[in-house]
Amino acid sequence: MTVSGIGVHSGKPATMTLRPADADHGIVFERYADGRRISAFKAVSDNVGPTALCTVLGEHPGEWIATIEHVMAALYAFGVDNLLITVDNAEVPIMDGSSRMFVDALDQTGIVTLPEKRSYLKVMKPVRVENGAGWAEFLPYEGTRFEVEIDFDTAVIGRQKWSGDMTAATFRKELSGARTFGFMRDVEPMWARGFALGSSLENSVVISDDDRVINAGGLRYEQEFVRHKTLDAVGDLAMMGMPFAGCFRSYRGGHALNAQAVRALFDTAGACVIVSPRGALPFRLRQDDVVAAGPVS
Structure with a gap:
């Protein structure tokens, strides 16, 4: 599956190709230039770099892969967790500013269910982070739920909230087409x-x-703005590296606060466990999950 467009921040053309991978491969992004692999990163939280206006894998502009959240949201919602994704520039193409075209591409290509059983992360106790007036938190919940609220000092947006259990059908119908947004004054x-x-x-x-x-x-x-913020949160939380059972809530959040909340969940003793075919295991990151494959000559 291949899609092409431009990077919303770089303004440069980019082509992204998604290829199936074996069980336990995870989602791995590779950046290429002139046919040479520049860098490779597994899509997990420890590989997240800058989060000012998008989610980035890597720390160095010459190696990083930016604006991955929209494709990651579609992959998470549809249960796709083993892929090799190659990009020929520093940024994933923005397409129409939503996840809709990635969902359409998945529909056209199809998804193969592997025989291996999946593990998932279960939230065991509340974890909360704050940044000024904004906050984000995880709560125990039987299922996967998002409750996202935004509050802008402008009448066209104002205070909006979206809440719901996350399924492929819900994502497709209520979130996938919600576009990124901005103000003329900030251009x-x-x-x-x-x-x-x-x-x-x-x-x-x-x-x-x-x-x-x-x-x-x-x-x-209706309320497209908060729906897009929720779409972003789904993509950012996909960086956990596996599905999660719990409720994620945020107020005046964004990429940085989403990443901070994931890190706090991982760093808080007893806050989550991995539920695997072998039963519940204490959470700890595996070395192969957090170490990026660095620059490759």
């Missing part, structure tokens, strides 16, 4: 910092200085 400052160079009305919901959505077709959903 020039972001360009000056090297962000949003590929952003356009084709891949972003844009809010004007007089507080209205300027996209010709308007919004795709």
Whole structure:
């Protein structure tokens, strides 16, 4: 499965190819240039780099792979956990700013169920992180649930909340088409910092200085803004490296706070266990899960 587009921040063309992998391979991203592999990273939290405006694998611009959250959200929601993903630039193509095209591609390609039983992470006790007015937390829950709330000082967004148990059907219907969004007033400052160079009305919901959505077709959903924030959270939490059973809640969150919450869950003794075919195991990261395959000549 291959998709092509531009990077929303770099503005450069990128082609991404997803290839099936064996059980226990996990999701691995590889970056190529001129036919040479630059870097490779397993999609797990210890390989997450900068989280200012997107989720990045790696720490160095010459090696990292950025804006992985939308494809990771689709893969997590549809239970895909063994893939080799190659990208020929520093950023995954943004497509239409949502996960919809990745879901369509998965539908067209098909998903193979492997005979090996999956392990999953079970939240055992509450864990909470805060950053200013924002916070995120994990709570025990029988199932996988997201409760995401945003609060913007602008009438077109305001305070919005999305809550629901996460299934492939729910993701497809309620979240997959929700697009990234931004404000016209922020465009020039972001360009000056090297962000949003590929952003356009084709891949972003844009809010004007007089507080209205300027996209010709308007919004795709009621409260599309919080739905996209939830989509981002699904992609960011996919960096746990396995499905989780629990409830994730956040208020005024984002990529950085999502990553901080995952790290706190992992670092808090007794906060989670791995439920495997062998039963419940104390959580600890395996070495092969957290070590990136570094630059390759």
